[in-house]
Amino acid sequence: MMMKLMTIFAAFCLIASSARAEIKVSSDALGHRVARKLRALGFEVTEADIPAYSKELLSQESGFNALAGIFGFDEKRDRMEMFLALMNAGLGEYDYDTGTWTPTSSQVYAFDAEVFDIEHMYTLFLRGVESIVPGLTISDVQEDLSGIKEDSGMSMALTDGIRSVRFLCNGHAYETELESMGDWFNPLFIDFVNTALEQEGFKDRLHVVSGEMEQMVIIIYGNEERAGKIRSSIGMY
Numbered sequence: 001m002m003m004k005l006m007t008i009f010a011a012f013c014l015i016a017s018s019a020r021a022e023i024k025v026s027s028d029a030l031g032h033r034v035a036r037k038l039r040a041l042g043f044e045v046t047e048a049d050i051p052a053y054s055k056e057l058l059s060q061e062s063g064f065n066a067l068a069g070i071f072g073f074d075e076k077r078d079r080m081e082m083f084l085a086l087m088n089a090g091l092g093e094y095d096y097d098t099g100t101w102t103p104t105s106s107q108v109y110a111f112d113a114e115v116f117d118i119e120h121m122y123t124l125f126l127r128g129v130e131s132i133v134p135g136l137t138i139s140d141v142q143e144d145l146s147g148i149k150e151d152s153g154m155s156m157a158l159t160d161g162i163r164s165v166r167f168l169c170n171g172h173a174y175e176t177e178l179e180s181m182g183d184w185f186n187p188l189f190i191d192f193v194n195t196a197l198e199q200e201g202f203k204d205r206l207h208v209v210s211g212e213m214e215q216m217v218i219i220i221y222g223n224e225e226r227a228g229k230i231r232s233s234i235g236m237y
Contacts, residue, residue, distance in 0.1 A: 023089040023107060024048050025081065034081045041230050042222075043086070043107055083210070083234040086110065086218050092128065103131030109219045113185045119145060121185055122165045122178075129193060129206060132221045136202070141167040148180050165189070169196045185217070211235055 025031035027047040035045045090110030093102045109128035115121040123141045130138045148161035166175040178186045207227035210218040
């Protein structure tokens, strides 16, 4: 599933490499149908024309699309398109020259669980969370990697041990320790941040709406009922 999703992700980046200020879908029949479903889930969506080069890329799937229409695969295709639209909106923009990440959505946050910036993975995550939780201010984030050592059997550094993460949530200090998973994000940190939100009096919580086996993590802030509806609508399994 992970390899499949990364292939889809790479292809979709070619389609939607422009600024991602909001959730966007194509203005064709498929896009209109997907937009309607996303709006029913509470998302603000814009329908836009697909660039010519994107149409060429999508034309390679014309045979599959024809079969989908005949044999009733529309629902599966809709789920994939909804997943990709939310993912693309929530990925944000990363400046490799300055090492800074800028959010591009207040509705959804998405990231690859196999991170490329190992030393700041939880700092980037907290920035993403801040972008989708109204009234939340995260500051003074510190990641202490002194408890992590390099595994000589691995090609990457900072693979084994414990990392501590400290930050201020609306001015109050929080700290936790996380087992290192190499270049993979430890999902227990999501639970910890939700605990902080609860203690700070926030009504809703962070919810992962992508599947458990999917490498691309899509997160919304809201209640469990809405999260469940989104999961069932965009599930690709």
